[in-house]
Amino acid sequence: MSRFARVAVYAGSTDGARPEYAEASRAAITELVGRGSGVVYGGGSNGLMGVLADTALEAGGEVIGVIPKFLDDREVAHKRVTDLRVVDTMHERKMLMADLSDAFLVLPGGIGTLEEVIEMLSWSQLGLHRKPIALLDVDGFYQPLVALLDHMTTESFISVDHRKFLISDPNPITLLDTMESWESPKTTRWLQDEDQT
Numbered sequence: 001m002s003r004f005a006r007v008a009v010y011a012g013s014t015d016g017a018r019p020e021y022a023e024a025s026r027a028a029i030t031e032l033v034g035r036g037s038g039v040v041y042g043g044g045s046n047g048l049m050g051v052l053a054d055t056a057l058e059a060g061g062e063v064i065g066v067i068p069k070f071l072d073d074r075e076v077a078h079k080r081v082t083d084l085r086v087v088d089t090m091h092e093r094k095m096l097m098a099d100l101s102d103a104f105l106v107l108p109g110g111i112g113t114l115e116e117v118i119e120m121l122s123w124s125q126l127g128l129h130r131k132p133i134a135l136l137d138v139d140g141f142y143q144p145l146v147a148l149l150d151h152m153t154t155e156s157f158i159s160v161d162h163r164k165f166l167i168s169d170p171n172p173i174t175l176l177d178t179m180e181s182w183e184s185p186k187t188t189r190w191l192q193d194e195d196q197t
Contacts, residue, residue: 001033006064008101009041009178010116012109013047013048013076021048024137024138028105028172031110033061040100042093043067045078045083048107053078064100066093103179104133108141117166124165125158132182134175135168142168162184168171 015022029039031053039056042049043065045170056063057080065081072086087093094116106117120133135142146168153163164185169175173197 002032003038004037004102006038006040006062006096006101007032007103009039009052010109011041011052011107011112012113013042013044013049014047014110015051016048016108018139021138021141022051023174024136024170024182025051025107028107028136028175029055030059031172031176032105035180038062038064039053040064040066040097042097042112043077043081044071048109049193052107053081053133057081066096068093068098069148097103097152098123098129101131103131105175106133106135106142107178108136108138114145119164123164130184132156132179133166134179135166136172136175137168137170139170142160 006124009150011025025048032039039061040050041052041063044050044067045053053063053065063081064085065078065132066085066087067077068090069086071077077084085096087096098120104120106113117133123129124133137143149158149163149166153160154156167175167178167182169178
């Protein structure tokens with residue numbers, strides 16, 4: 001059984017340009033649910049968001065959708081999830097998803113997905129959570145982001161310890177195994193006195 005009761009999954013609201021994105025997403029979610037974890041996601045029915053929700057439901061998993069009212073009003077919410085929670089703002093959505101989850105899994109996506117993963121990284125750097133954040137790097141999709149974060153680390157804008165908050169792998173099983181064994185680096189806060197490290 002997984003150490004994670006629930007995992008927040010971030011993903012695009014479109015399918016992307018290649019079928020590999022949906023295929024890898026299905027494989028990752030099937031494995032995640034098979035390990036006993038529930039899924040928390042953005043509540044949508046379109047694109048990879050819909051794929052991940054449908055896959056989790058078909059595998060018998062718990063699926064909690066969190067969606068802002070303005071998107072629910074546009075009828076993009078997934079109506080078959082285990083629990084659909086409608087909130088007022090995007091900020092509330094992200095906070096509730098984080099509060100409900102023990103880890104974060106990032107599937108391919110666009111600006112919204114990128115914003116979510118960067119915000120969770122920022123929160124981990126500030127010591128607001130100690131949860132693993134994992135990129136499913138389908139066919140190198142996230143390599144530009146990984147390279148940028150490595151460059152920021154080389155240039156001393158991100159500490160070596162804080163860079164360890166984000167893990168990535170192209171293989172869903174390997175990625176989930178790494179998430180399960182992940183331990184938070186000793187440095188868990190950005191604002192920390194040097195004599196306390």
